[in-house]
Amino acid sequence: MASISLSKSEKSYIQTSLTSTPPIRGDGRSLLDYRPIALEIGVVPLANGSVRLNIGKSTHEGAGGTEVLAAVKLEVEDVVNGDGVDGGRVVCSVSCSPAAYPHLSSNALDDLSYDMTTVLNQTLAHPSLRPSNLGILPKKKSWGLHLDLIVLADSGNVFDALFMAARAALWDTKVPVTRVVEYQAKKGGAVRQDDMDVEQESGLDTRQVSRAVDFELPDYWDEGETLAGQDRWPVCVTLNIVSPIYYLDATLQEEASTPLRLLLALSFPKTEAPTLKASRLLGPGEVELSQIKALVQDGEKHAGELFAALEAKLREEDVRRNQKARDRFILR
Helix, strand or coil: CCCCCCCHHHHHHHHHHHHCCCCCCCCCCCCCCCCCEEEEECCCCCCCEEEEEEECCCCCCCCCCEEEEEEEEEEEEECCCCCCCCCCEEEEEEEECCCCCCCCCHHHHHHHHHHHHHHHHHHHCCHHHCCCCCEEECCCEEEEEEEEEEEEECCCCHHHHHHHHHHHHHHHCEECCCEEECCCCCCEEEEEECCEEEEEECCCCCCCCCCCCEEECCCCCCCCEECCCHHHCCEEEEEEEECCEEECCCCHHHHHCCCEEEEEEEECCCCCCCEEEEEEEECCCCCCHHHHHHHHHHHHHHHHHHHHHHHHHHHHHHHHHHHHHHHHHHHC
């Protein structure tokens, strides 16, 4: 899926460098090193959660790298007459900017967006990852969580970037607090007739009916509670396989020279063992079935390190944003 093409000699040169002793990469990294990861949450004002994430931005030029913008929007959905699902649902969509893939035609760009959407939606929309606080009225109303991602630039390792951006946007998401509203009719009402109080009974007695009819939002649209199940949202680690080795965080040139890539999406619940949520092989290369188990075990270790690093960055970013908000309030 690399968006550039290399000659056979260029591919051979890169593969030979990767498998040499010691391995040599164009930017000087070791096989298991990631490029710098930068992120900023809360970048889309009208979204319930958002993030801008970059892998590999040049510290000198302030540009480059793989860049993804992700935003979450919550919409009230009708379970009975609409597309809503009781308890809520998650829908993912990925779009690729033409600027990120200038050499691809519009049809090829649509196909690429579709492939990315399929991978993310099949993983993140699975019922096992559904947040528990997306329900509003049982069997009537629920929140539809729409996660939209845009690939602004691709300099390699786009799937890892997409999953990290998705996790960060979901981590930033706040679900508005809802309050159930019930309408009940009084059994009797006093009416005035010829200066006498007469008790008139209503034809509809709903005092024994205890079901929610509607809901209201006691908070503002940008307030609410944290999206449930934060520790279950997975991260993805891509193992780029050039037999007999594999390496992480490939650049575009390295991806074009790599015959096979193994995508592993893993979640790390606090009270449970790590769980493999999805896996996919990309490329024309082959791998022995006996190697898959070892690759998955290695991928779990690398994904755990990536998960911890991303969690630390998200907490740092949250502190920075809160401090910035306090400073703005003081200046006023």
